[in-house]
Amino acid sequence: MTKAYIDDEQDISLNLNGHKNWYRIEQDDFRAWANAIGIPWASVRIALNDTMQRAREHWPRLLANSPMLPEHQALLKTHWRQLPPEWRIDTP
Known part of the structure; x- marks a missing residue:
């Protein structure tokens, strides 16, 4: 995780369904990836x-x-709280 060391870093290393921004990636992007490579979405979702x-x-x-x-x-911790709800990790 480079977020803590690189000022204003917002991108993941690889493109996921046309997105690289941490704060824009949703489960639908993983669903599209699963479909593109032929893995059942149910397995990826689990x-x-x-x-x-x-x-x-x-x-x-x-x-x-x-x-x-x-x-x-x-x-x-701030980064985790700013992620979309499906990826959010709440911390004290």
């Missing part, structure tokens, strides 16, 4: 939902216990 459940469960605690500088942690 993996996405499982990943987000685990991220929401573990990342806040892992971040709090990481050696990352507090100002970088704050940037990452």
Whole structure:
């Protein structure tokens, strides 16, 4: 995750259904990707939902216990709160 280290970074590395901006990517973009490569959307959706459940469960605690500088942690928490609802991770 480079968001905490690169000022105003808003793009993911690869294009996903014509989008690279963190704040514009939605589940429909993953659905289009799954269709384009011939993977059943249901399988991808399950993996996405499982990943987000685990991220929401573990990342806040892992971040709090990481050696990352507090100002970088704050940037990452802000980033998580600004993501579309399906990717959002709420932290204290």
